[in-house]
Amino acid sequence: MPVSAIRVRRLCTELSGVARTSELAELGVDAYSLRLAVDAGEVVRLREGVYGVADLPAEVQTAVRHGGRLGCLSRLGIDGVWLLEQPASVHVAMMRTGRRRFHSECRCITHWSDSRLAGPAVALDEALVQVLGCRGEEEFFVALESAMRKRLITRSGIERIRSRVPKVHRGLVGFARWDADSGLESLLRLRLRAHGLALASQIDIPGIGRVDFVLGDRLILEVDGKQNHVDGFDSLIGTEHARAAAASKRHKDLVRDAVAAAYGFETLRFDYALVVHDWPLVEAAILAKVDRGLHLRSRVAGRGR
Numbered sequence: 001m002p003v004s005a006i007r008v009r010r011l012c013t014e015l016s017g018v019a020r021t022s023e024l025a026e027l028g029v030d031a032y033s034l035r036l037a038v039d040a041g042e043v044v045r046l047r048e049g050v051y052g053v054a055d056l057p058a059e060v061q062t063a064v065r066h067g068g069r070l071g072c073l074s075r076l077g078i079d080g081v082w083l084l085e086q087p088a089s090v091h092v093a094m095m096r097t098g099r100r101r102f103h104s105e106c107r108c109i110t111h112w113s114d115s116r117l118a119g120p121a122v123a124l125d126e127a128l129v130q131v132l133g134c135r136g137e138e139e140f141f142v143a144l145e146s147a148m149r150k151r152l153i154t155r156s157g158i159e160r161i162r163s164r165v166p167k168v169h170r171g172l173v174g175f176a177r178w179d180a181d182s183g184l185e186s187l188l189r190l191r192l193r194a195h196g197l198a199l200a201s202q203i204d205i206p207g208i209g210r211v212d213f214v215l216g217d218r219l220i221l222e223v224d225g226k227q228n229h230v231d232g233f234d235s236l237i238g239t240e241h242a243r244a245a246a247a248s249k250r251h252k253d254l255v256r257d258a259v260a261a262a263y264g265f266e267t268l269r270f271d272y273a274l275v276v277h278d279w280p281l282v283e284a285a286i287l288a289k290v291d292r293g294l295h296l297r298s299r300v301a302g303r304g305r
């Protein structure tokens with residue numbers, strides 16, 4: 001009696017979604033049953049001797065076809081970790097003893113690993129360590145704080161990361177917080193850290209309301225459009241509704257900046273694209289204010305109020 005296609009699928013699921021023919025054989029699934037399950041669309045053949053459940057995410061399937069497991073940025077993406085840049089290809093973790101397979105449309109980025117890997121994707125902490133080597137400090141730090149904010153990682157996971165990253169980057173792990181409000185905040189805090197500048201986010205200022213960031217005592221940083229990709233605001237641009245909304249927002253921003261100035265605050269306003277893609281300009285604008293001490297409460301008495 002062949003094993004039913006549904007049961008083959010269930011056994012595959014219990015084996016983390018991906019199973020070797022030998023593992024399935026031990027559970028009583030013969031080659032004929034396996035073929036029936038493939039024909040029924042319950043499982044797919046990923047490479048010779050390896051099968052996966054049909055609804056396995058496409059990136060995971062690619063990683064297994066490549067001969068490894070989903071790793072690095074691609075692994076983080078599965079859990080919705082915030083990334084500065086979405087990966088254009090699938091990042092695959094391979095054991096050093098493993099063999100790379102050539103499959104159709106392979107644009108994979110291979111990461112070699114010494115650790116024993118199990119399952120179709122590496123652990124989150126391993127993926128974060130890979131990101132540091134692959135994309136560098138900023139992408140690593142932003143992803144780490146996102147994983148912490150979403151509670152996808154535990155304190156012991158953080159410790160494992162700290163012990164595995166090169167010594168020079170350990171301070172970066174220590175600098176990461178559990179309560180960063182957004183990826184943008186992580187990026188700004190990291191970039192300003194190089195100048196010894198601390199940043200507070202989502203601060204309520206009496207008379208003004210909630211502002212995105214405050215640098216020092218009184219330099220407000222507002223970053224517009226940071227939610228664009230989430231809210232689908234982009235798709236509204238060009239419509240009458242969007243123009244009216246933009247005009248009304250601009251008026252509100254001007255009022256806010258005037259009120260902030262009246263209370264002795266300085267305001268710098270950027271948009272998300274400027275912060276991410278034109279940092280030298282943003283940095284120069286911030287440092288020009290900081291160099292004149294405009295972020296600190298004035299020590300000289302003003303005209304009095």
Ligand SMILES: [Zn+2]
Pocket residue numbers: 071072073091109111130131134135
């Ligand atoms: Zn990578």
Ligand SMILES: [Zn+2]
Pocket residue numbers: 062065066103105106107108
């Ligand atoms: Zn590949």
